Amino acid sequence: xxxxxxxxxxxxxxxxxxxxxxxxxxxxxxxxxxxxxxxxxxxxxxxxxxxxxxxxxxxxxxxxxxxxxxxxxxxxxxxxxxxxxxxxxxxxxxxxxxxxxxxxxxxxxxxxxxxxxxxxxxxxxxxxxxxxxxxxxxxxxxxxxxxxxxxxxxxxxxxxxxxxxxxxxxxxxxxxxxxxxxxxxxxxxxxxxxxxxxxxxxxxxxxxxxxxxxxxxxxxxxxxxxxxxxxxxxxxxxxxxxxxxxxxx
Amino acid sequence: xxxxxxxxxxxxxxxxxxxxxxxxxxxxxxxxxxxxxxxxxxxxxxxxxxxxxxxxxxxxxxxxxxxxxxxxxxxxxxxxxxxxxxxxxxxxxxxxxxxxxxxxxxxxxxxxxxxxxxxxxxxxxxxxxxxxxxxxxxxxxxxxxxxxxxxxxxxxxxxxxxxxxxxxxxxxxxxxxxxxxxxxxxxxxxxxxxxxxxxxxxxxxxxxxxxxxxxxxxxxxxxxxxxxxxxxxxxxxxxxxxxxxxxxxxxxxxxxxxxxxxxxxxxxxxxxxxxxxxxxxxxxxxxxxxxxxxxxxxxxxxxxxxxxxx
Ligand SMILES: Cc1cc2nc3c(=O)[nH]c(=O)nc-3n(C[C@H](O)[C@H](O)[C@H](O)COP(=O)(O)OP(=O)(O)OC[C@H]3O[C@@H](n4cnc5c(N)ncnc54)[C@H](O)[C@@H]3O)c2cc1C
Ligand SMILES: Nc1ncnc2c1ncn2[C@@H]1O[C@H](COP(=O)(O)O)[C@@H](O)[C@H]1O
Numbered sequence: 228x229x230x231x232x233x234x235x236x237x238x239x240x241x242x243x244x245x246x247x248x249x250x251x252x253x254x255x256x257x258x259x260x261x262x263x264x265x266x267x268x269x270x271x272x273x274x275x276x277x278x279x280x281x282x283x284x285x286x287x288x289x290x291x292x293x294x295x296x297x298x299x300x301x302x303x304x305x306x307x308x309x310x311x312x313x314x315x316x317x318x319x320x321x322x323x324x325x326x327x328x329x330x331x332x333x334x335x336x337x338x339x340x341x342x343x344x345x346x347x348x349x350x351x352x353x354x355x356x357x358x359x360x361x362x363x364x365x366x367x368x369x370x371x372x373x374x375x376x377x378x379x380x381x382x383x384x385x386x387x388x389x390x391x392x393x394x395x396x397x398x399x400x401x402x403x404x405x406x407x408x409x410x411x412x413x414x415x416x417x418x419x420x421x422x423x424x425x426x427x428x429x430x431x432x433x434x435x436x437x438x439x440x441x442x443x444x445x446x447x448x449x450x451x452x453x454x455x456x457x458x459x460x461x462x463x464x465x466x467x468x469x470x471x472x473x474x475x476x
Numbered sequence: 477x478x479x480x481x482x483x484x485x486x487x488x489x490x491x492x493x494x495x496x497x498x499x500x501x502x503x504x505x506x507x508x509x510x511x512x513x514x515x516x517x518x519x520x521x522x523x524x525x526x527x528x529x530x531x532x533x534x535x536x537x538x539x540x541x542x543x544x545x546x547x548x549x550x551x552x553x554x555x556x557x558x559x560x561x562x563x564x565x566x567x568x569x570x571x572x573x574x575x576x577x578x579x580x581x582x583x584x585x586x587x588x589x590x591x592x593x594x595x596x597x598x599x600x601x602x603x604x605x606x607x608x609x610x611x612x613x614x615x616x617x618x619x620x621x622x623x624x625x626x627x628x629x630x631x632x633x634x635x636x637x638x639x640x641x642x643x644x645x646x647x648x649x650x651x652x653x654x655x656x657x658x659x660x661x662x663x664x665x666x667x668x669x670x671x672x673x674x675x676x677x678x679x680x681x682x683x684x685x686x687x688x689x690x691x692x693x694x695x696x697x698x699x700x701x702x703x704x705x706x707x708x709x710x711x712x713x714x715x716x717x718x719x720x721x722x723x724x725x726x727x728x729x730x731x732x733x734x735x736x737x738x739x740x741x742x743x744x745x746x747x748x749x750x751x752x753x754x755x756x757x758x759x760x761x762x763x764x765x766x767x768x769x770x771x772x773x774x775x776x777x778x779x780x781x782x783x784x785x786x
Contacts, residue, residue: 243738244602253606321574322583345720349601351586353574356544360578365649366544368571371713381653385713386567387722388486389657393543396649405703405720406713441583445609450600453745456766462779465751465769473749473766475670475728476695
């Protein structure tokens with residue numbers, strides 16, 4: 228099988244972002260950027276499938292600024308075969324990302340597209356589902372297990388009530404959940420090797436996709452602040468406060 | 477202006493989140509219809525929700541497991557009559573609604589926590605560290621709703637129930653194989669008035685059973701967990717509270733042996749009263765706690781159980 232893995236460059240998950248005073252957005256100047264954690268899981272899964280002999284080729288694609296090359300290189304160092312950077316300045320919404328990925332799918336003809344379930348910057352959780360819709364493909368979201376079974380892909384999904392397993396016809400779109408695997412760190416030799424792997428570049432404008440945003444961000448504000456409360460000295464005091472002060476017991 | 481709310485259910489019960497999503501839909505300013513793809517009893521339950529003027533019932537078995545492809549086909553077939561389509565931001569809605577949005581060439585507005593007007597919404601971004609006010613220029617709005625941010629509608633309705641979904645051509649690209657549902661007699665995490673969650677510090681499944689569960693049962697609480705506790709296999713995945721797990725906002729949230737990473741806070745910081753029990757007085761969880769107890773959980777929880785009485 229051939230696998231396509233879209234990866235997004237996002238604020239590192241350890242960074243606590245600050246809202247800009249003029250409410251135009253969050254302050255991203257000099258903030259550490261990384262590969263979206265769910266996308267690392269997607270890359271790892273693709274590499275494992277390749278190591279198991281189920282997958283022959285892994286293509287990584289990112290839509291974003293020039294610097295998103297770093298994230299593609301990281302994926303190549305983890306074991307992906309080649310990369311494609313689709314350059315775009317500013318925000319590209321999920322629907323436009325899905326349309327660009329559709330164009331890539333038509334060109335690359337992957338059997339499976341493995342994406343993260345959610346980008347941790349915008350927390351939208353929709354790109355994979357949108358791509359599946361545009362391609363008319365099956366989808367297995369929030370995957371905690373992916374197995375090839377004959378000509379089907381069995382995907383175990385983390386759902387509100389527990390776990391659900393579905394069988395998908397190929398080609399299919401799969402989005403990853405946290406417990407699918409634990410991504411590896413790229414070794415130094417592999418990081419060196421990744422520098423020689425092919426990385427193509429195209430401008431988003433070359434794809435004939437309308438990138439005009441449908442959502443306008445009017446403002447970005449801080450969430451209501453929670454005041455830290457008090458420390459209680461004992462369990463007895465805690466229960467007393469919960470009963471008589473907060474009235475929640 | 478008419479809005480369609482897609483009911484969330486587990487085959488037996490209509491979820492609380494559906495009722496709260498109806499409230500969000502009402503704020504758009506028009507009629508609210510509900511689509512139930514599932515058993516008739518759930519359509520009947522939906523018809524009693526305050527503010528609902530019509531229930532569409534698709535009883536075909538093809539929808540029973542809420543698989544994305546048939547659900548999207550059903551909803552897209554009905555979309556022509558609606559200006560807005562909403563679903564609770566649970567794992568079902570998150571699965572099928574973006575598919576609907578793409579088929580309608582609409583940008584979905586995910587997990588809204590407020591309605592400012594028929595086209596303007598609030599939604600948390602960056603694990604809830606910021607709140608964006610967004611205005612949609614799409615003719616049809618496709619929206620998932622963070623139900624904890626809305627109250628259930630008041631009053632009781634008696635909306636007529638109308639069958640739909642006959643003759644919809646359903647894609648057959650995916651099949652249900654199996655499910656492993658977590659069974660619990662405790663309240664459901666997202667609807668519970670009290671939630672007690674355990675973190676990595678619990679150390680094992682046995683310790684959850686010995687220290688957390690008895691207290692939960694005493695005060696009628698649902699049990700939640702941090703990602704660290706779920707990843708370690710102490711409790712099932714559907715216990716996870718946080719940015720990428722479930723969002724809860726109970727009257728009382730008790731965090732035990734949880735450090736308070738931003739990803740965890742994103743799932744519980746809108747709880748009315750927060751209690752933290754942690755042996756590290758510097759733990760970030762204390763910065764959002766109304767009542768903090770610096771203690772070893774293995775000493776504090778048995779005492780708490782006793783103090784709660786019989
Ligand atoms: C992409 C991504 C998504 C994530 N999503 C989520 C999410 O949805 N939900 C989530 O919870 N996390 C999530 N995380 C993980 C998050 O960053 C933290 O790693 C996690 O929440 C830590 O769990 P914890 O507090 O149980 O463990 P720790 O951070 O290890 O904290 C354990 C705490 O227990 C205390 N302790 C230890 N022993 C005792 C004792 N005997 N008595 C009392 N206290 C004790 C310690 O002082 C410490 O504060 C996510 C991470 C990533 C990268
Ligand atoms: N700009 C992008 N470039 C590459 N992949 C992306 C991009 N945006 C989103 N994705 C993929 O879609 C997933 C879900 O993102 P979202 O729907 O925005 O939460 C991510 O985990 C990525 O795998």
